[in-house]
Amino acid sequence: MTSPPPLPADLAERLRAVAAALGGREAWLVGGAVRDLLLGRATKDIDLAVAGDALAVARGVADRLDGAFVPLDEAHQVARVVLTAGGGLWLDFSALQGPLREDLARRDCTINALALPLAAALGPGWGAHLVDPLGGRRDLQARLVRAASDAAFRADPARLLRALRLAAQLDFTVEPGTRRLLARDAALLTSVAAERLRDELCLLLATPRAYGALRELDALGLLGRLLPELEPARGVGQPPEHYWDVFEHLLHTVEAAGVVLGEAPPAWISLQALEPLPRPPELSGYFEGSWGGVPRATLLKLAALLHDVAKPETRAPDQRGRIRFLGHPDLGADRAEACLERLRFSRAAIQLACALVRHHLRPTQMSHQVIPSDRAVYRYFRDLGEAAVPALYLSCADWLATRGPNLELEPWRAYLWRMAHVLGQYLHRPERVAPPRLVDGNDLMAAFDLKPGPLIGRLLAAVQEAQGGGAVATRAEALEVAARALRRGGGRGGPPVAGSG
Numbered sequence: 001m002t003s004p005p006p007l008p009a010d011l012a013e014r015l016r017a018v019a020a021a022l023g024g025r026e027a028w029l030v031g032g033a034v035r036d037l038l039l040g041r042a043t044k045d046i047d048l049a050v051a052g053d054a055l056a057v058a059r060g061v062a063d064r065l066d067g068a069f070v071p072l073d074e075a076h077q078v079a080r081v082v083l084t085a086g087g088g089l090w091l092d093f094s095a096l097q098g099p100l101r102e103d104l105a106r107r108d109c110t111i112n113a114l115a116l117p118l119a120a121a122l123g124p125g126w127g128a129h130l131v132d133p134l135g136g137r138r139d140l141q142a143r144l145v146r147a148a149s150d151a152a153f154r155a156d157p158a159r160l161l162r163a164l165r166l167a168a169q170l171d172f173t174v175e176p177g178t179r180r181l182l183a184r185d186a187a188l189l190t191s192v193a194a195e196r197l198r199d200e201l202c203l204l205l206a207t208p209r210a211y212g213a214l215r216e217l218d219a220l221g222l223l224g225r226l227l228p229e230l231e232p233a234r235g236v237g238q239p240p241e242h243y244w245d246v247f248e249h250l251l252h253t254v255e256a257a258g259v260v261l262g263e264a265p266p267a268w269i270s271l272q273a274l275e276p277l278p279r280p281p282e283l284s285g286y287f288e289g290s291w292g293g294v295p296r297a298t299l300l301k302l303a304a305l306l307h308d309v310a311k312p313e314t315r316a317p318d319q320r321g322r323i324r325f326l327g328h329p330d331l332g333a334d335r336a337e338a339c340l341e342r343l344r345f346s347r348a349a350i351q352l353a354c355a356l357v358r359h360h361l362r363p364t365q366m367s368h369q370v371i372p373s374d375r376a377v378y379r380y381f382r383d384l385g386e387a388a389v390p391a392l393y394l395s396c397a398d399w400l401a402t403r404g405p406n407l408e409l410e411p412w413r414a415y416l417w418r419m420a421h422v423l424g425q426y427l428h429r430p431e432r433v434a435p436p437r438l439v440d441g442n443d444l445m446a447a448f449d450l451k452p453g454p455l456i457g458r459l460l461a462a463v464q465e466a467q468g469g470g471a472v473a474t475r476a477e478a479l480e481v482a483a484r485a486l487r488r489g490g491g492r493g494g495p496p497v498a499g500s501g
Contacts, residue, residue, distance in 0.1 A: 004127040012122055015046070019118055021064040025050060025057065025116045028100065032108065034114040035131070037121070038140055039170070045090045048118065049103065054095035055079045058322035061091065064163065082108040103135045108159040110136040110146045130257050132436035140365070144169070147178040160222060161200035168204055168213035182287070185196050186221035197226060198343040202294055208263040211255035214305075218251075227305070230340045232312040239323050243404030245355060246311045250304070252404065256397035257304040261287055261297050268405045276413050277396065278420040282427045286389065292348030299349060300390050303356035304397055306336040331357035344395065355387035356394050363395035367418055374432055378468025379427045381433045392419050438478040447479055459485055 007015070026288040028049045029037075036043040050057050055071060057077035061230040062069035077095035084089075104113040104253050113134045120129035130137065145167045153159050160182055165175050174182070189197075197221050204213050217223040223229050233246040244252055265274060287297040292300075310332035314325045333354040340350045347395075366380055381388045389478045399406065399415060426433050439447075441456045450456060460483040466472040472481055 005040055006124065007037065007121060007126075008042070008349075014083065014085075015118065017065060017243050018046075018048075018061060018091065019122065021061045022057070022118075023060075027057075028131075029118055029121055029272050030094075030494055031112045031114065033137070034116050034406060035111050035140065036135060036205070038114070038127075038130075039492075040489075042086055043349065045160075045482040047092045047094065049094050049096050049100070049115065054078065054093040058091070058093035061093075064147045065424050067091075067348050076335075077466075086114055087156040095163055100131060104131065104133055105148060106155065107148050108152050108156070108162060109148050110134040110139045111144075111166075111172075112136070113148050115452070122191050130188045132267055137176075142174045145170075145178060147181050150181065153181055153185040154188065157185065157190045158200065158221045160185060160189050160194045161192075161197065161217075161226070164213050164220075164222070165200050165204040165207075167216070168209040171209060174216070175376060179338070180191070185261060186225060187216075189222055189225045194342060194344045198345060201343070202298050202302075203224065204387070205298045205305075206256060207253070208293060210258060210301055211213050211251060211266075214251055214254060216284065220363050225340065226351050229309050229335055235310065236312045236315060236348070238311075243406055244401070247310055249401055250306070253304040253401040254301050254308065257301045257394065259400070260393045260396045269400060269407075273400070273407055273409060273412060276416045276420075278416060280423060280427060291352050291386065292346035292350070294349045296346070300351050300356070300394060302340075303336075303353045303360070307332060307360045307394065307398065308354070309339075309357070310337045329358050329361055352387055353388075355384060356391055359384050359387060359391050360394050360398060363392050363419065363422070364399070364415070366422070371418060371421050373424075373469070375465065375469035378432060378435075378465060380422065381426065382465075382468070389423070395419070405418075432470065435464055437464070438467065438475045439463060439471065439482070442480070443475075445483055448482070457470070 005014070027047065030049045031047040033043055033046045044382055050311045052493065054072060055076040058081050059069050061067065065081070065085075067082055067084070068080065072080055072092070075260050079092065079093050081091040083091065097106070100115060106288060107113040113132075114136045115131040116126060117129055120126050122316040134148055144165050147153065147163070153163075163174060163178065163182065166172070203212060207213065217226065230247065230250065233250060236246040236250070238244075238246060242249060256267060256269065259269055259274065260277060261291045262279070265271065287295070287300065289296055291299060308325075308326040309330060311325045314328040314331060316324060316326070318324045320342070336357045337350055337354045340353060345353070362380060372380070384391055396416070396419065399412065402410075438458070441452070441460065443458055444450060444459050445452065459482045463472065463478045463481050465480045467478070472478050
């Protein structure tokens, strides 16, 4: 590896401020921060090791730099300082548990067992001051993830996921000896706190190599322990239009979800198939946003992984002997909810992911071979709410992973044309998708001498559906719709699904 580049100017400036706040106390940049500096990767997460009371040191730095102090693990002397100025920086302080080289040898893998004196990092030629007792720099050059010791995963089983997540993030290979250790210690994964499993799973899914990482997890005996809900899907056959069985389909839907999000396609998806995929500029950055603390893109891949999780339970032949999976979206949403609750996802993230699972067939059910009506589009957005846009992209991923290499371009393009129409309604005709209220409950009670109650909500829903269908544009027309609904017995509206706020 060539001499490492100087620190980026903005990072060097902020680290100088940290060094000044430390008041001459020796501190070491350790782990991922050093690794990323050697790789020339941008980083805002800095790990610092200090001798003595790391909590007190971190609190002092936070006070001097007007940062937020967050104790992470008081028993093991780990704390975080969050600096918001200058683009933001997270500083994780930990106490050295003995001599520096011994401390590094207890880390997870060699490329994280690196240290650099903070003072040296701020000067020229900092690579000469690198502390590298396990050959981490050599493994960086070889693009290998190698366990720091035979006991690395037994010391902290969360590292089982972290090793494969790190390989996916960096596009590295897990070296053979480490693979043997991962397989040997796979059973220890069940002892890891749910929150740590959740965080590693989300970071893994966020990478462009999520599919390959899931394959590695499965090959090493980790996937079934992380997500036991997937195990019944293994080897479950599907009707002829499906290229893969249920388990394979779920993994390939994650792969296809990455493609519809803009990641490089695998060999089984042609560039020709992707040309008509709607990617309107108005949605640029949409999947970079978060929901319930989880990026939308990650939630989309998570829903892709779980969307058919109930197919094994619902698999049965119909009267003509054709294999069907009746009810699998609703039951799948229940199974997904239990899974995500076990992994301690936020309620908001669970609601959105489960809405995607429950409604993953809705986009294809809106219309067949024709443009969906305005009323159908209104009902779709009314029922799915926040899940409506990502459900369109999940449906695309599902379609691709259903046909696999046997994808027929003509029906696929016809579907994408319908999808583009629905997105166009959402982006350019919001008065149809979420029409403004022309009348409210007080108007209806006054006009028809009604009392407060569920009837008012049903009448308002009937009015809004008529607006969404383009049949109502004025207050007078809205009252006429309400009157007709009253004569029919009260209207037929329905509340939106959970997660539609």
